Amino acid sequence: MERILLIEDNREVAGVIFDYFESLGVELDYADNGEQGLQLAMAEKFDLILLDLMLPRMDGLTVCNKLRDAGNSTPVLMLTALDNREDMLNGFRHGADDYLTKPFDLEILEARMNALIRRYHGKTASSTITFKSLHIDQKTRQAYRNGQLLTLNPTTYTILELLCQQAPEVVTRQEIARKLWDDDDEPGSDVMRSHIYQLRSQLDKPFATPMLVTIPKVGYRLEEV
Incomplete structure (x- = not known):
């Protein structure tokens, strides 16, 4: 079973994501602020992190940057209402693997997540x-x-x-x-x-x-x- 960490302060958005992915058998953990999300990401093992950009206590860019600086390679998919080019590129510069703007299609989100998880688990030979x-x-x-x-x-x-x-x-x-x-x-x-x-x-x-x-x-x- 895949284990996902969702860091999102909008409870309505979080509820929609939980309903959709729990129905698919995905296990989700949740944090509603950046500090708590960073603590969970560092303490537990996840297959992927869904990370909102605009968060209380610590923004998503800082969370992602701190994860990468600590050597944490868990895939990060950023979720944000900001859709201009510079915001997107800034997310990648801070270590994000993919970027999806709100509102988004849940099936597209699922496809992006699955692609990242497949790459992370690396279906390659042990060589x-x-x-x-x-x-x-x-x-x-x-x-x-x-x-x-x-x-x-x-x-x-x-x-x-x-x-x-x-x-x-x-x-x-x-x-x-x-x-x-x-x-x-x-x-x-x-x-x-x-x-x-x-x-x-x-x-x-x-x-x-x-x-x-x-x-x-x-x-x-x-x-x-």
């Missing part, structure tokens, strides 16, 4: 893959460069794993999108760019030479001088 100084342990879903652990969320891990599996060949944007999202539910290009930005901040910026190369209008590949 390792290596390219140059990059080493990925598929069993633990951890990646290292020059022996240094990279702080990746489930989405950036999935992108890096795909790039490493095909390195040094090019992986197209379409291939990455198919890996991350259902074909009929792919978000815009800004979302992809935000995830690539997050990946670069871990894979390239701490090191003397970059590995992630952009192939304009095509996709990305790994290389190392």
Whole structure:
């Protein structure tokens, strides 16, 4: 049984989500403020966190940022009434894996959640893959460069794993999108760019030479001088 943490201060919205997912056999825990939500997320094991952006005591961006800083890789799907481009990208910069604006269709929410959970549990073989100084342990879903652990969320891990599996060949944007999202539910290009930005901040910026190369209008590949 999947276990979901819902952090949402609107009791009406929370009630609708509970009714829908409990009827599907999903176990839900609940917090109505950011501080309580962060405490629960750090103390318990969840398959996914549904996180409202505007929360009392601690906002959703801060909650997500603190989770990632503490090494918590549980997928985070942000729920918010804010729908402008910068708000969405800001959520990804703080470690969110996906973003859904209110009001939303519950079936779309379910599909997004299921996609994140599948990636998080990583239906991969218990093995390792290596390219140059990059080493990925598929069993633990951890990646290292020059022996240094990279702080990746489930989405950036999935992108890096795909790039490493095909390195040094090019992986197209379409291939990455198919890996991350259902074909009929792919978000815009800004979302992809935000995830690539997050990946670069871990894979390239701490090191003397970059590995992630952009192939304009095509996709990305790994290389190392």
